[in-house]
Amino acid sequence: MADKKKSGFEDLAKEGSLYPQEKLLKVKSGNKSLRICIPTEVSLQENRVGLTPAACGILVNNDHEVCVEQSAGEHSNFRDDEYSEAGGQILYSNKEVFEGDLIVKVEPPTIEEINLMQPGSTVMSAIQLGRANTEYFEALRKKKITAIGFEMIEDKVRGLPIVNAMSEIAGSMVVPIAAKLLSSVHGGRGIILGGITGVPPTRVVILGAGTVAEYAARAAIGLGAEVRIFDNEIYKLRRIKHKLGNQAFTSAIDSITLIQSLKSTDVVIGAVRAEKGRARVVLTEDMVANMKPGSVIIDVSIDQGGCIETSRITSHDNPTFREYDVIHYCVPNIASRAARTATTALSNILTPIILKIADAGGIDEMIYSHKWFNAGVYSYKGSITNLAIAKKYNLPFKDLSLLLAARF
Numbered sequence: 001m002a003d004k005k006k007s008g009f010e011d012l013a014k015e016g017s018l019y020p021q022e023k024l025l026k027v028k029s030g031n032k033s034l035r036i037c038i039p040t041e042v043s044l045q046e047n048r049v050g051l052t053p054a055a056c057g058i059l060v061n062n063d064h065e066v067c068v069e070q071s072a073g074e075h076s077n078f079r080d081d082e083y084s085e086a087g088g089q090i091l092y093s094n095k096e097v098f099e100g101d102l103i104v105k106v107e108p109p110t111i112e113e114i115n116l117m118q119p120g121s122t123v124m125s126a127i128q129l130g131r132a133n134t135e136y137f138e139a140l141r142k143k144k145i146t147a148i149g150f151e152m153i154e155d156k157v158r159g160l161p162i163v164n165a166m167s168e169i170a171g172s173m174v175v176p177i178a179a180k181l182l183s184s185v186h187g188g189r190g191i192i193l194g195g196i197t198g199v200p201p202t203r204v205v206i207l208g209a210g211t212v213a214e215y216a217a218r219a220a221i222g223l224g225a226e227v228r229i230f231d232n233e234i235y236k237l238r239r240i241k242h243k244l245g246n247q248a249f250t251s252a253i254d255s256i257t258l259i260q261s262l263k264s265t266d267v268v269i270g271a272v273r274a275e276k277g278r279a280r281v282v283l284t285e286d287m288v289a290n291m292k293p294g295s296v297i298i299d300v301s302i303d304q305g306g307c308i309e310t311s312r313i314t315s316h317d318n319p320t321f322r323e324y325d326v327i328h329y330c331v332p333n334i335a336s337r338a339a340r341t342a343t344t345a346l347s348n349i350l351t352p353i354i355l356k357i358a359d360a361g362g363i364d365e366m367i368y369s370h371k372w373f374n375a376g377v378y379s380y381k382g383s384i385t386n387l388a389i390a391k392k393y394n395l396p397f398k399d400l401s402l403l404l405a406a407r408f
Helices: 009-014 053-061 080-085 111-116 134-143 161-182 211-223 234-243 256-264 285-289 300-304 334-360 363-369 371-376 387-392 400-407
Strands: 035-038 065-069 089-091 102-104 122-125 146-149 203-207 226-230 249-251 267-270 296-299 320-323 326-329 377-380
Touching: 053 065, 053 080, 053 334, 065 080, 080 089, 102 334, 111 134, 134 377, 161 211, 161 267, 161 296, 161 300, 161 326, 161 334, 203 211, 203 256, 211 226, 211 234, 211 267, 226 234, 226 256, 234 249, 267 300, 296 300, 334 363, 363 371, 363 400, 371 377, 377 400
Parallel strands: 035 065, 035 102, 065 089, 102 122, 122 146, 203 226, 203 267, 226 249, 267 296, 296 326
Antiparallel strands: 146 377, 320 326
16 A cells, blocks of 8 residues: 655644643742841840841741841851851841841830831740730830730730740750859758758749640759649649640649648749730739748749749849749849750751741731731730730720731
8 A cells, every 4th residue: 555645744743833832830829928027126035036047048948038137146156157148148237137027026025126117027036025015015016016925926826926935945045054153152941952861852942834834844853852832723723734644743823732732842943824914913012022032932923923922033144033032033034044945946946937937928917817926916016915915004996807807
């Protein structure tokens, strides 16, 4: 059979010009490049910094601009050249560092720093309600700042990741601090925190049964101390007793047992979490007056107002005072004593959150599409969106969900 005559179209088609060609179309993404600025902390007792150089590198590799004020990481032992080698830009102007889309710092911004911010920008920092005032919130309102508080940021399971991380550090550190203050050279009772053969063990009372209590109890039990934990939430007491392997005595706060225990205790650790914006006062002045002379109180709740009536804020430079001959240690940011560790822990939590903000398309979109993130927002474009804060400082309150609904 004779070959069919070829038309020439087959050869032409093989050149590819007439075959359908596959091509990947660019899909629109919500990614938004952010300008993230990390200021130097101005508080004399704050040694932490917002992000580590490693976190800076991750953000830069994801097409974000990270600006770090000169010497911002110095007290955490992070050098400027580490940030610059990771892709960060070192800024030498305090004014310029507050011109970013997102300001990440540890201490709450001062009034002067808020005045340097661009209207409508966002700040992520601690809020420290124990030291906040109406003027601070009015400054946020005037500049229409969106403010997110570390203490209130939640994760997808309604946990408090930053609070838990800093609580782990604080809980691990309070026992060595107490041991130091109990020594004779620091005016304490002249006893070791723990116990040795033939000598009764030190008694430690912990108020609250959260993360601080758990890590403090572990450290104290490890030294041989007798630990008593008080909380009014039975499920918390049951949980911590299980985690500690029944090595600690537990009881409700509102009981005669607490009053009796305080008369013979050597160390009291206040670790009660805030309810409705302020920690509950558990130890009254009369209770403190009946404690042993030279005993120690460490009020970890002081950044939320304190849970002991005789507490008042102190600093790392002058951390203690005596009331009724009881040594009080009331530094609000104990975690900054281990600044490098605390900064690393903070960065491990903040970096994924910042990446999610960019992936969502910005702060507004993040708030709108991630309900678990909303709990950390206490000021949205200057409007106070946290009811407890609004009531405490007599400020007008606006529901965040209504503001978002109006926006869209």
